[in-house]
Amino acid sequence: MDDHVVISMVANNLGISMLPNLVIGNARAQIQALPLEPNFSRELGIGIRSYAGLSPAAQQFIAAIQEHINTF
Structure with missing residues (x-):
């Protein structure tokens, strides 16, 4: 249970x-x-009810994730 x-x-x-x-x-x-053969991947997501209702910290977290994803 602990990586x-x-x-x-x-x-x-x-x-x-x-x-x-x-x-x-x-x-x-x-x-x-x-590496695994064949290559294996998975998709991760973030679920929210409303972006407008998020705290500033949560909004910054989403922005940081989106910025990181765009580096791939």
């Missing part, structure tokens, strides 16, 4: 795991990450 524990177990030769790149992050120095 860091899973990565630690793999790093200590206690098994293998399938994790998304977002979870692996900087752990690549500790483990060997191999």
Whole structure:
């Protein structure tokens, strides 16, 4: 249930795991990450009732996510 524990177990030769790149992050120095064949992807979304009703922090979060997505 804890991704860091899973990565630690793999790093200590206690098994293998399938994790998304977002979870692996900087752990690549500790483990060997191999791509899946064929490639696999998924879509993530943000659900809101009304953009106008969001807090300024939530609006900034959505703007930051949209900016990050546009870098791909």
